[in-house]
Amino acid sequence: MFPPSKNAEHVKQTSDLHKQWVPVLNELGIRRSPPYNCRHTYATICLMSGLNPAFIAQQLGHSVQMLLSTYARWLNSSSDWSELEKLKIGIKSVSA
Numbered sequence: 001m002f003p004p005s006k007n008a009e010h011v012k013q014t015s016d017l018h019k020q021w022v023p024v025l026n027e028l029g030i031r032r033s034p035p036y037n038c039r040h041t042y043a044t045i046c047l048m049s050g051l052n053p054a055f056i057a058q059q060l061g062h063s064v065q066m067l068l069s070t071y072a073r074w075l076n077s078s079s080d081w082s083e084l085e086k087l088k089i090g091i092k093s094v095s096a
Contacts (some may be wrong), residue, residue, distance in 0.1 A: 017035055018035070021035050039060060042059075042060075043056055043060060043067065043070075043071050044071060046059075047071050053067055053068060
């Protein structure tokens with residue numbers, strides 16, 4: 001969710017993030033939710049904005065198939081589905 005800077009590491013303990021997360025939510029007047037929910041929001045916004053599913057999957061550490069099985073319901077237009085068909089063709093040609 002929060003990528004590291006060049007000289008820092010990813011957050012390894014969720015308790016470390018939680019110590020900062022809750023006060024920030026309180027300060028902003030946002031209802032509490034776990035930081036993990038931001039992954040879903042990020043993936044959904046990326047898909048709805050038309051980003052390449054392979055890029056999004058890589059960002060989340062998922063396969064394209066996992067990404068699409070989880071978030072495909074957010075793809076609404078026929079052009080979105082035609083783009084996904086291209087991925088299926090690519091997957092077949094790579095796995096052959």
